[in-house]
Every structure is written in C-alpha cells, then in structure tokens.
Amino acid sequence: MPDYGHDLRFGSFITPQNRRPDAVTELALLSERAGLDLVTFQDHPYQPGFLDTWTLLSWVAARTERVHLAGNVLNLPLRNPAVLARSVASLDLLSGGRIELGLGAGAFWDAIEAMGGRRLTPGQSIEALGEAIDVIRGLWDAGERRLLRVDGAHHPVNGAKRGPAPAHDVPIWLGAYKPRMLRLVGAKADGWLPSLGYLQPEDIPAGNKVIDEAAGEAGRDPREIRRLLNLVGGDFEASGRGLLQGPPARWVEQLLPLALEDGVSTFILGSDDPRAIQTFAGEVAPALREAVAAGRAPSGTGAGTASVRARPARALSLRREGIDYDAVPASLAATAVEPGDRGYDDARSTYVWPGSPGLVLRPSTPGQVAEALTFARRQNVPLAVRSGGHGISGRSTNDGGIVIDVGAMNGVEVIDRERRLVRVGAGARWGEVAEALAPYGLAISSGDYGDVGVGGLATSGGQGFLGRSYGLTIDHVVGAEVVLADGRVVRADAGNHPDLFWALRGAGGDIGVVTSFDIEAAEVGDVVFAVLVHDASDLAPFLERWGTLVEGSPRRLTAFLSAFPGQAGGQVLAQTVAVWAGDDTDAAVTAIEPFLELAPVLRQQAQLAPYAAIVAPHRNRHSGGQAQLRSRSALVDHIDGAVSAAVAGMFAAGDVAMFQIRSVGGAVNDTAPDATAYAHRTQNFSLSAVAGESRRAEADLAWERLGVNAIYPNFESHGDEDLPARAFPPDTLRRLRQVKAAYDPHNVFRHNVFRNGFPVAPAADGEARRENDQ
Structure with a gap:
C-alpha cells in the first residue's frame, strides 16, 4: 500500500x-x-x-x-x-x-x-x-x-x-x-x-x-x-x-x-x-x-480520510446501518468517534441518558460544523447536537445516529469590557465561563450547575442563580453565529436575521446550530451564598409560605428549593439554596433570615464567595446513569394552595423522588413576552419533579392535577404530543413555525428539542402565505 x-x-x-x-x-x-x-x-x-x-x-x-x-x-x-x-x-x-x-x-x-x-x-x-x-x-x-x-x-x-x-x-x-x-x-x-x-x-x-x-x-x-x-x-x-x-x-x-x-x-x-x-x-x-x-x-486519496476509514475488523463490525463512514469529511475524520474507538464510552452518553450513536463528529470551527451538518443530512439516521451533554431532556445523544458535538468550540473572550460584552463558544461549560469572567468582575446568570453546556442553555432560557436580579441567560444574548440547516453560516442579531435571532432565544435547538454567542454580562464579583435545610414534613403549608416569601424578597435574592424524602418514615427535607447578587452581607442577611422561620432548621450556612465558586465546573464523566428517572416541568405564577397541595400529595403517595422550584420572577418578567421565543413572562416559579420509571404513569397523572399549561422543555425528559403547545403560547408557536419554515423547512433539527419527537413543525406553504398576508 x-x-x-x-x-x-x-x-x-x-x-x-x-x-x-x-x-x-x-x-x-x-x-x-x-x-x-x-x-x-x-x-x-x-x-x-x-x-x-x-x-x-x-x-x-x-x-x-x-x-x-x-x-x-x-x-x-x-x-x-x-x-x-x-x-x-x-x-x-x-x-x-x-x-x-x-x-x-x-x-x-x-x-x-x-x-x-x-x-x-x-x-x-x-x-x-x-x-x-x-x-x-x-x-x-x-x-x-x-x-x-x-x-x-x-x-x-x-x-x-x-x-x-x-x-x-x-x-x-x-x-x-x-x-x-x-x-x-x-x-x-x-x-x-x-x-x-x-x-x-x-x-x-x-x-x-x-x-x-x-x-x-x-x-x-x-x-x-x-x-x-x-x-x-x-x-x-x-x-x-x-x-x-x-x-x-x-x-x-x-x-x-x-x-x-x-x-x-x-x-x-x-x-x-x-x-x-x-x-x-x-x-x-x-x-x-x-x-x-x-x-x-x-x-482521489484525501489527507486525513484514513483516520475514520482505517478500522480494525472488530470495530468495523460495530458500524451502524445508514451511515456512509467512508464519506466523513476529511477535516472531521481525525477527531470523529465511532463504536469500537477507545474514546467511544466518553462520547456516547449524556449526564442522564445512555446513548449508542453510530458516529460522533467533533468540529472545531463553524465551517466544520457546516460540513458535519451537510454530511449528516445525507445519512438515513437521527441527528443530535451536543454542547455540554448535561441536559435532562436527553436530546444530545441518540441510538444509531449521528451526534455533532461542538465541545471543542469552547472559547470565552471579553470583547468589550466597557460594554461588558463577552463572546462565548457554544461548547463551553458555564463553570468555565464563570472562571474566565471572574478576573473582570463579570458574570452571566446561567443555571445552577457548572457542567451545563452553554449551547443548550443559551438557546432555551437559562434559569439561573442571578435570575431575579438579571433575568434569563437568553435575555442578555445580543448576537449569535449560527450554522443553518442548509450549511450557511450567518450572524443573527437585532439587525441581521432578526426573526432568526428571536427564535434562537428560547427555541434555538429547533432552528440551527449556534457556534458562539455574544452576551452582555453583569457586574458581579462576590455574592452571598446560603444553604438552608428544613424539616418540611408538613409540606403543603411550607411550600406555600416559601413561595410567598420569595415573591416578597428583594430582587437581589434568587432562591431555588429541592424537596426529597428523608430517612424517617414520612419525613420530607427541603433544601433552599439562595444567592444574593452582591457583597452587601447585611442586606443579604436581612433578606435570608425570614426563611429560617418557615420550619425547623436542620442545617444552615452562609458565606461570601465569588460567583464562579458556586458554579464551579465539576467536569464529571457522563455515563447516562440517570435514565430510569423521568422529569416533568411546569411554570406557575404562584406557589398557591392548589399547587402546594398537589405537590404534597405526590410525596405522600410516593409518586416523586425529588421536587424542585426555581424562582424565575423579578427581572425575568421585565422582558416582553413577544421579545423572545421564551414567552412565559408572568410566572414566578419553574417547577420540576423527578420520578422513577416504575412510577411513570402515577407521576404523570399526579402532575396533570397541577392543571398548568406552561412548561420549560429543558426539564422534560420524555416527549409528548402536546409539549410544543405547552412550551410555546399559541402566538409564539405560530410565529416560531414561520421561522422554522424559513430556516429549516425540511425539519432537519426535529430531534433537537424533545428527545422522543414532537418537534416544532415548519408552517406549510399555504399557512405561511396566509400569515404573511395578515
């Protein structure tokens, strides 16, 4: 040879x-x-x-x-x-x-x-x-x-x-x-x-x-x-x-x-x-x-092609039907991963979901993303896009398909300190972003865990520890570089493709592959970080009082709550994690102390710490170890008597293993509902519950008793036919389908919002014309 x-x-x-x-x-x-x-x-x-x-x-x-x-x-x-x-x-x-x-x-x-x-x-x-x-x-x-x-x-x-x-x-x-x-x-x-x-x-x-x-x-x-x-x-x-x-x-x-x-x-x-x-x-x-x-x-010998074509016989037998492995672009061949590779186990699964894709492509430039996407469209297999792979929805892996992993595009650059403008690669993780911005005294509200990828969060919402103070992550995205379904690489902002820019902030996974974001960061250095654990066995009144207290707190305070069964029979423990967005410890203590009166306190601690320290990256290996858990979500205006009673009933019946509340009021609701594809701007709380697969039917029935019609897709682990209508209000969904028809008419990204299907469908031609005539 x-x-x-x-x-x-x-x-x-x-x-x-x-x-x-x-x-x-x-x-x-x-x-x-x-x-x-x-x-x-x-x-x-x-x-x-x-x-x-x-x-x-x-x-x-x-x-x-x-x-x-x-x-x-x-x-x-x-x-x-x-x-x-x-x-x-x-x-x-x-x-x-x-x-x-x-x-x-x-x-x-x-x-x-x-x-x-x-x-x-x-x-x-x-x-x-x-x-x-x-x-x-x-x-x-x-x-x-x-x-x-x-x-x-x-x-x-x-x-x-x-x-x-x-x-x-x-x-x-x-x-x-x-x-x-x-x-x-x-x-x-x-x-x-x-x-x-x-x-x-x-x-x-x-x-x-x-x-x-x-x-x-x-x-x-x-x-x-x-x-x-x-x-x-x-x-x-x-x-x-x-x-x-x-x-x-x-x-x-x-x-x-x-x-x-x-x-x-x-x-x-x-x-x-x-x-x-x-x-x-x-x-x-x-x-x-x-x-x-x-x-x-x-x-016709192409440099680099041997990296994917040259496989041991054992590995060749693991290749999946529907993928032309010999046609992988030369620029992607050297870093591609397929079954049988030593790196496959690290690339196959996400935090929650085990996966067995036939090929993982790992581009490092927007041009390579376009090549990967063009190649993937020619194959007869599912397509997933991954940034950090931590998402509960599981949409960033699949079985037998292709995964485009943008993890190599993980740069963080302060491009204008005076304007607090930061350019962040979609493959970065938020803990890394926080570390990079800390020396500048800047931060971006971005979830509650440092291993979460930028791409998945910054295209869907971003309910973070600074939410009531600064809003969602997407509320501060001012521009994005996007690879479209047809392979074009475009800039989306208020002046360029404004309809695409609107859709990217809330439904971006359904529209294109974002490779980088321009985000306005906030002036944040040290914050007050408090953790309180209560015996919340009398759960319904505890939740109702907790919600009222959060709504009445200063906007500087953002609180998240996790409730889970204790070791004693019938006991429920509730952990509150509260972040005061600033270093005024006296004001923070005044805002946090009322939470101590809600129920017996089992543990309490508070400290002044850099924001980067509370969302530090863990860099955990993803092995799909949580696949037997099912997650449901809801957005509600208040934790009222009906909501708290329904949640308490789920715990009493053993339907849920854990329940969480993220406060999303304050600055989140300052943004107009029609400004982004994330249109739920009246709710003060984002709820999620985790149940075992064996209790799925009971948990679903109990969850429906909440009677809510608004969800956050990132916390939905299984697809249902009515999810798009719950994720997006009617006017938003109608507009989103128009954008989808313009930028992804063939529904290439149909697997990229809800793992098990039911994506946002592009508007039909006649429907699109009627909409444009109005």
Whole structure:
C-alpha cells in the first residue's frame, strides 16, 4: 500500500542537553512559533549530560499552547508502564490533549543495568514492550469498571484501578527496525517511528510489508498505523547531492516519494539549529504538503480520510446501518468517534441518558460544523447536537445516529469590557465561563450547575442563580453565529436575521446550530451564598409560605428549593439554596433570615464567595446513569394552595423522588413576552419533579392535577404530543413555525428539542402565505 492517506505532520527532534536548559526550551518554543505540529526529545535516562525527558516534556507542555509533544522514544526498561500510563494521561489532560507516546524496547543495556534496570535479551525486551502496551491501554480505559489484570512475565498487573483516561486518544508509536519489532507495531501500535540514518533505501517498503501483514493477521487495517520518520543528519547549507543535502527544494524532491510511495506521513527534523528548524517549518513543510496533495489528486486519496476509514475488523463490525463512514469529511475524520474507538464510552452518553450513536463528529470551527451538518443530512439516521451533554431532556445523544458535538468550540473572550460584552463558544461549560469572567468582575446568570453546556442553555432560557436580579441567560444574548440547516453560516442579531435571532432565544435547538454567542454580562464579583435545610414534613403549608416569601424578597435574592424524602418514615427535607447578587452581607442577611422561620432548621450556612465558586465546573464523566428517572416541568405564577397541595400529595403517595422550584420572577418578567421565543413572562416559579420509571404513569397523572399549561422543555425528559403547545403560547408557536419554515423547512433539527419527537413543525406553504398576508 504506497500511500496510507494520513494527513502530513512535521516536527522537531531536539537534544535534551542540560548545559543550557533554556536553549532546549527555546528550540521547542521556536518549533511552535514556526508552525511545526510536533516537538520530540530523545530519552536516555542514564545519560548525565541530558535533562530527564519526562520532566522536560512537562515543562515544555506548560510553556507551549498548540504543539504536540512526545518522547522519541521513551526508554521503557527504566519507566514502569503502569506509572507511565498515568503520567501520560495526566499530562495529556493538563495540556489539553497534546501528548503522544513514543516507546522503545531498550538499548545500551550496560547503562540501563547500571541505573537499576533489568537486562533483557532482544526477545524478552520485545515481549516486555508488548505487555507494556497492554498495561498502558488498559489503564487508559477508564470506562471499563473491572480492575485491570495483565498476566505478564515482565510487567504483571494484578487488579489495578483504571484511569485517568487521557484527554484525547493518545497514539503509541514504536521505534522499530527488526522483523519481530515490526510485527509488534502491526499487531498493537499506532505508529512506526524509525530514524532515516539507520535505514537502507529498501528498509522502509520492506518494513511496511511486515507491519501490514502483521496488522492483517491481528484483524487490523494497515491504515490505522501512522508511518513516522526521524530525519537526522540533513543540511540545508551543503552543496553536495547526498540525501537531504542542499536547498529546501531538494529536500522536498527527496521526501516526496517517501510520502507517496512509502506512506510516511510524519517527518521529524533532528536538529538543534534554529535556522534549520525555521527553514524546515517555513519552506519544506508547506511545499511538501502541496506536492503530496498534487500527487494524491489523480487517485482521489484525501489527507486525513484514513483516520475514520482505517478500522480494525472488530470495530468495523460495530458500524451502524445508514451511515456512509467512508464519506466523513476529511477535516472531521481525525477527531470523529465511532463504536469500537477507545474514546467511544466518553462520547456516547449524556449526564442522564445512555446513548449508542453510530458516529460522533467533533468540529472545531463553524465551517466544520457546516460540513458535519451537510454530511449528516445525507445519512438515513437521527441527528443530535451536543454542547455540554448535561441536559435532562436527553436530546444530545441518540441510538444509531449521528451526534455533532461542538465541545471543542469552547472559547470565552471579553470583547468589550466597557460594554461588558463577552463572546462565548457554544461548547463551553458555564463553570468555565464563570472562571474566565471572574478576573473582570463579570458574570452571566446561567443555571445552577457548572457542567451545563452553554449551547443548550443559551438557546432555551437559562434559569439561573442571578435570575431575579438579571433575568434569563437568553435575555442578555445580543448576537449569535449560527450554522443553518442548509450549511450557511450567518450572524443573527437585532439587525441581521432578526426573526432568526428571536427564535434562537428560547427555541434555538429547533432552528440551527449556534457556534458562539455574544452576551452582555453583569457586574458581579462576590455574592452571598446560603444553604438552608428544613424539616418540611408538613409540606403543603411550607411550600406555600416559601413561595410567598420569595415573591416578597428583594430582587437581589434568587432562591431555588429541592424537596426529597428523608430517612424517617414520612419525613420530607427541603433544601433552599439562595444567592444574593452582591457583597452587601447585611442586606443579604436581612433578606435570608425570614426563611429560617418557615420550619425547623436542620442545617444552615452562609458565606461570601465569588460567583464562579458556586458554579464551579465539576467536569464529571457522563455515563447516562440517570435514565430510569423521568422529569416533568411546569411554570406557575404562584406557589398557591392548589399547587402546594398537589405537590404534597405526590410525596405522600410516593409518586416523586425529588421536587424542585426555581424562582424565575423579578427581572425575568421585565422582558416582553413577544421579545423572545421564551414567552412565559408572568410566572414566578419553574417547577420540576423527578420520578422513577416504575412510577411513570402515577407521576404523570399526579402532575396533570397541577392543571398548568406552561412548561420549560429543558426539564422534560420524555416527549409528548402536546409539549410544543405547552412550551410555546399559541402566538409564539405560530410565529416560531414561520421561522422554522424559513430556516429549516425540511425539519432537519426535529430531534433537537424533545428527545422522543414532537418537534416544532415548519408552517406549510399555504399557512405561511396566509400569515404573511395578515
């Protein structure tokens, strides 16, 4: 196979000499500035003239932002694989997914033995390397609950706890030359990493043949294995005609057949000369990329396509009907996740719902979102869009379909401090947003949990801890970048696509894929955060008094309540979380103290804290562990006698496991009902209840006794036919259907508001014309 179709990458191979540590670091920084993709360091722990390579990698990871890093190659006999697995995963998490793992079986055995390592024969060292790969991969598999056991002769592991998982699917590259090592590359590794100076001209095609045959025997596709090459001993100044001697054009001429005929896709320059690194990055890399693209054009081989097409036989059997995996756009292939991938368990489910999508696409730009959407429309499977995946509704995963995960688009930028204008990527989580805004003394009211994604909340409402003071999240969205169903990328604000802008604020998931929001933040630094726990066993009067007290409180106070059964029979506990939007502790205490009189207090605490601290991101792994719970919602003007009695009846009958009230009056209701698609602007409270699936029928019947006709879709876990009419008043729904007809006439986003269907249907042509004539 002359060309494996991988995208071209270029790197540097730097000597970790310790005479001038700053010079080594500067070469790494220069590599990043020059545009290289990868920085690598040799690893000889027994060499006293070298810096320790792992320490150096950690230091450089902290000093760089974009470039990937690797040992070239790490000396396995002196690095315990179980510890190395956790070291790699930890540094990968800390660096944002920029660590690769190059491994060597060992050489210079006298020096290794002098350092306390165990001398191995060549056969034993290869056997030990194979065991080490099993250990490393096993520990990275944090989704597997069983303890790791590897019955190895050299690296046994007996019941180790797995994890952490790296931030990305870390490849394992092996430095290999002899047939047995090459067969190990084909059987278990993700890349072959030799040095050109140790190879004869025929060694690369011969090595590829051994690797490809071993891959086939292991049930793998040879395209899974990247071919890398260290270029050591080259010279841009030399006038001779030897290999890699002469100007950049000669380098390109000599490297081109290695790419097109031998499948090498990563070229790593071994040099400590800053000028050579700059020349390699600035002249050789772009010219070689262009030449390879031209060489591939007649055969239709696209760079990057192998990342999705090249699958082990086991993984190929897990692919789903209705998805053309070979047609995944090249720009998305490298980060796509499908069943059988090591990262699939982390990508398949949401906080509440277990999912089994056939493909998860992870775009990082609006253009890539458009490509993902265009591809998805051609497939005969459901489509879901995910930002944070925390939503109760479960609409951001599916079974057998495609998920477009915008989590990589997670930037937070203060673009105008004077206007308090913030640009937030749809893939960010609100805890991260709060952390980023805290140094500016700004905050955005955004739910009550830091792991919630920006995209889902900022297109539906946003009932947050600052709600009574500042309104819903959507009330402060002043613009958005949106990818429409037909793939267009547009700006929506008061002056551009105003009808789309209206619909995005309350029903955005049904209209398009928002990639970023411009939001006016509030001047918020420290807040008073109070938690009170009451014995609310006499539940009905407690709830009624609680609601009256909230409505009469100053707008600076926003209170949420959670009620759940206590340990004693018939006992109900009620936890109030109250936030005073400011640092006036005296005023806050005056507002909060009346809540202490509602019922016997079991616990109380209050503190002055940064807003970012109370919505800190937890970064929990989503495993769909709450799918047996059903959630219902309602919006009510008051917690009156009828509402409180109905809720108390649900608890008495055991119909609900938990009940919550979020206060949404005050500033929320300052916005006109027709200003956004979230039109429920008279209600002071948002209710939700959680029931077990076994009590679904009883809970539904009890919930209907509330007699409410307004809901908040984010808290509805199951679709019902009348949900759109309850989520949107008649005039709002009519207008929303008009917008839907204009921007998503084919109902592409029909799965993106209510998990089990019943979306907002586009207005029919005749209906649209009648509406426009009025």
